[in-house]
Amino acid sequence: xxxxxxxxxxPNMQQLMKQAQKMQAxxxxxxxxxxxxxxxxxSGGGMVEIVMTCDRKLSSITIKPEAVDPDDVEMLEDLIxxxxxxxxxxxxxxxxxxxxxxxxxxxxxx
Numbered sequence: 001x002x003x004x005x006x007x008x009x010x011p012n013m014q015q016l017m018k019q020a021q022k023m024q025a026x027x028x029x030x031x032x033x034x035x036x037x038x039x040x041x042x043s044g045g046g047m048v049e050i051v052m053t054c055d056r057k058l059s060s061i062t063i064k065p066e067a068v069d070p071d072d073v074e075m076l077e078d079l080i081x082x083x084x085x086x087x088x089x090x091x092x093x094x095x096x097x098x099x100x101x102x103x104x105x106x107x108x109x110x
Contacts, residue, residue, distance in 0.1 A: 023102075030098050031055070037094055041086035048079040052087040054094040
């Protein structure tokens with residue numbers, strides 16, 4: 001059986017594989033943490049509230065009855081958009097915190 005580099009390559013390859021497996025496990029853990037982390041955003045002084053998980057799934061929207069004006073549907077639409085955009089920004093902040101170790105030193109792979 002041929003040996004390359006005096007057999008020194010095998011332990012390094014094993015170490016690289018262990019590091020890759022650990023990184024994959026850490027990444028899966030981070031993704032699970034994102035899926036279980038929720039952000040809450042409001043607009044209109046709390047008239048509209050949006051809850052979103054950090055894996056970008058909308059959990060709930062709460063609209064106070066006084067925000068519903070049949071003569072001004074556009075205002076309600078704007079409040080929903082504002083709350084959603086705030087929630088999205090909060091999700092991005094959480095992504096930076098949780099996924100930063102995976103993206104910072106690798107040129108943004110994720």
